[in-house]
Amino acid sequence: MKIEDISIRTTIRPGDLGYxxxxxxxxxxxxxxxxxxxxxxxxxxxxxFYSNYDPEKDRVWIGEHNGQIVGFVLLMHRENDAAQLRYFYLEPAYRGMAGGKNSCSFTLIF
Known part of the structure; x- marks a missing residue:
């Protein structure tokens, strides 16, 4: 398995949030x-997050490998043009692919 095998999607599908x-x-x-x-x-x-979801201000990044969610992070808008990154999650088998033992690299482009 290589990091290039992981795809990132930015849409929420039924079952994602529960998972x-x-x-x-x-x-x-x-x-x-x-x-x-x-x-x-x-x-x-x-x-x-979903109750206040605004596609102009909020975003999810869902990492998938072979159709299975292996990573997740979301950006949630807050008052005064602030935002919060929440719920960073990465399956243990996918940690360290970009460097050290427990590291992972996400490049977020806005």
């Missing part, structure tokens, strides 16, 4: 012993 909530809960539970409260926190934030 990201699930994977955050599962992965952070395994790696950091976070509980269900963290998973519901992610779910409420994803709901907030």
């Amino acid at each position: 990201i909530m699930h994977r955050h809960g599962k992965l952070y539970g395994e790696e950091y012993s976070y509980g269900v409260a963290f998973e519901t926190y992610v779910g409420s934030g994803l709901h907030e």
Whole structure:
């Protein structure tokens, strides 16, 4: 597997947000012993994002390999022309492809 094999899409499809909530809960539970409260926190934030979604101000980047989501990050607009990057997620098998053991590189172009 090479980093060139990963595609990035910027559209949300049915099931994406639920999957990201699930994977955050599962992965952070395994790696950091976070509980269900963290998973519901992610779910409420994803709901907030989608409820206030403005295609001129908000964006998702969904990394896929062979049709499977392997990475995710979103940009959420805030007041006063501010924005917040949230829910950075990368499957463990895909970490380190761009350099060090736990590194990953995203190039965001606006």
